[in-house]
Amino acid sequence: MHTPWRLAALGVAAICGIVSAAGIENSAKRSGFDFMTPETQALQADDTSNPGMLWVLQGEQLWQQAGGRADVACVGCHGDASQTMRGVATRYPAFDEAIGRPIDLAGRINSCRAGRQQAEPLAPESDALLALTAYVAHQSRGMPIIPATDARLAPFRDNGRRLFQSRIGQLNLSCASCHDDNWGKRLGGSVIPQAHPTGYPLYRLEWQTVGSLQRRLRNCMIGVR
Template structure:
């Protein structure tokens, strides 16, 4: 009986392996949350991610590095210059022709233009700045750039998405494409859209980036997580953004 079930399961997986979520069926992770957590995200006074955005605003205007320049010295007010920026990252960095995500772009700006040391991944400062920049795109559609140079990296990301990992031997797609809406233990399986990052996760009691969340999932299937800032994560982020194209940005998201 079990064997039959297993064979049936494997066949289903094989048949639906290339299946993607239809655009009309896409749902943000927020829709899988309880009404109270949704309310927490919607109200800017109760959403703890807004505290990070508030700190990010201070950092935006604070001079840093040997040039003594702040982000605002070049970019001006973020509500104009950063509008829609987070919705199109990761993007190609012109001087290296390699893709960078928003966190990486902020650190490149620090080292190239401010002559400041890069901020550590998952540090309070980097998450705060990223949240503040991404907040300026809230409500705007995710719009991955139409740039052919990104295609090989996006394809790498999709391969990783479908690649089985870890002792449990699961791919991302097996849960988030094929079985979203069902439950894993008591937790609903969402569709894994990246439109609310950085998020305030109640389990973490703090902010975290998309890469931290991806590492979390990898540890969950007992795989060795990729390193912060690794090429694999940038590729996955690229694929996830193209998969969520058109969905509204909701940074800072709150997640259970």
């Protein structure tokens, strides 16, 4: 079983670019898009064909839907997401003072639901949470992730780096074994990408649905047994 703190630490380290920076030179870094086939690239680039856009559209509806005991909607506080949410997703994970640890974008959405809407948090990997997260993240499409400089994130990044480089499982592999040392090669017929999780939540053909970065990390950990 892989504990939530392990996944959280890996997520902070990967998204903030601390881990991959140690193993891959900046000039050699490549987006996962570059490793796709031309057909998959075309599917992703076309909003009318990309199945992930269905979750974005659902998220737009949820953004305008009042809920909770406060009977307020996201739009009631934040207004037009295309304006107010532009660049927001690029700043997560961020340190949350209330809980004393990093929080990702989905966690912030649930925190807002509980605190502002007085509603129950949405379940992890639920369509509603993935849709809202995808919609908010969509407003920052094309923008680079900005690693947070908050010193309080440092121990979590360091722990994430350690976990990323630690060999685990029956196959005795680390994240770095594949994504730093052997990127561009093939594993099980698939090209190994670099560890740049910049588009989550995203639609994977393997899943036939949208999933979070945490789900992807769990998949990899299960793979090394």
